Amino acid sequence: MLKETFTNLAKGYSDDLEQVDRLWEELVSFYADEHRYYHSLSHLENVFLRLKEVRELISDWDVVLFSLFYHDVIYDVEKPDNEEQSADLAEKRLLQLQVPVARIQKCREQILATKNHDFHSDRDTNYFTDADLSILGQDWETYLAYAENVRKEYAVFPDAVYNPGRTRVLKHFLQMDRIFKTDYFYDRLEKQAKENMQRELELYRLPG
Numbered sequence: 001m002l003k004e005t006f007t008n009l010a011k012g013y014s015d016d017l018e019q020v021d022r023l024w025e026e027l028v029s030f031y032a033d034e035h036r037y038y039h040s041l042s043h044l045e046n047v048f049l050r051l052k053e054v055r056e057l058i059s060d061w062d063v064v065l066f067s068l069f070y071h072d073v074i075y076d077v078e079k080p081d082n083e084e085q086s087a088d089l090a091e092k093r094l095l096q097l098q099v100p101v102a103r104i105q106k107c108r109e110q111i112l113a114t115k116n117h118d119f120h121s122d123r124d125t126n127y128f129t130d131a132d133l134s135i136l137g138q139d140w141e142t143y144l145a146y147a148e149n150v151r152k153e154y155a156v157f158p159d160a161v162y163n164p165g166r167t168r169v170l171k172h173f174l175q176m177d178r179i180f181k182t183d184y185f186y187d188r189l190e191k192q193a194k195e196n197m198q199r200e201l202e203l204y205r206l207p208g
Contacts, residue, residue: 002045002069009065013097023093030073037149039072043135050131054184058124063103066094067110067128077154087111117173119181130185136173136196137180137189143196163204170197 003024010020031041047068051058058064070090074082087108094104110125117129135146154162173179179193180186 002041002048005048005065006069009062009069010097012062013099019096023097026093027069027073030075033075035153036075037152038146039075039153043072044068046135047131050134050185051127054127054131054182057184058127060103060106060124062099063106063110064124064128066090066099066103066107070107071111071114071132075153077156083112083115117179119178123182126181127184130180130182133173133179133193134185134189136193137185138192138196140196140199143200147200166204167201170201173197 006024006027007020010023011017014020028041031039031044051064051068055061067090070086070093072082072086073089074085076082079085090107090111091104094107099107106122106124109120109122110128113120113125113129114132117133120126120129135143138146151162151166154165157165174194174197178186178190180190
């Protein structure tokens with residue numbers, strides 16, 4: 001599903017099918033890295049399915065799809081600038097595909113918005129970041145599997161380092177007026193998301 005979606009998207013801008021195939025294989029090489037337990041192709045697939053639910057509400061579907069494919073392409077748990085590096089790589093690849101500069105800039109903004117998931121003036125960006133966070137509002141078993149996979153990705157860090165960092169992330173979201181910026185996702189996921197994160201804090205006895 002993802003390969004067909006990316007191929008059709010890229011072919012809308014480039015007739016070089018070999019180039020399109022290379023770009024897809026590059027994406028696979030990043031997302032299939034053995035150290036990724038959550039930020040993988042499965043994550044992209046889940047976000048894609050949530051975005052499809054609101055496709056008619058999104059103004060520029062192509063930009064949102066490019067943001068989907070590249071927003072976590074660079075993911076190093078020991079680096080603080082993954083979003084910036086992902087945006088940089090997206091810009092390079094979209095330039096190669098001859099995507100219009102205005103669309104590339106919107107893609108950059110959407111990828112960078114996933115750093116803090118704050119409210120954005122652009123509605124498409126809010127739908128995109130909400131879909132990216134949709135895992136937070138799933139049933140507890142699904143959420144717990146997500147939390148455990150994130151911990152695996154940070155296996156390089158001992159609990160004494162990881163737990164305070166995880167606590168900061170959870171509290172960042174719990175202290176927001178709204179985790180989900182669009183009414184569509186807020187109505188469906190907000191309450192469960194807050195319950196899940198509070199439960200994670202209590203389950204692991206994280207300070208909070």
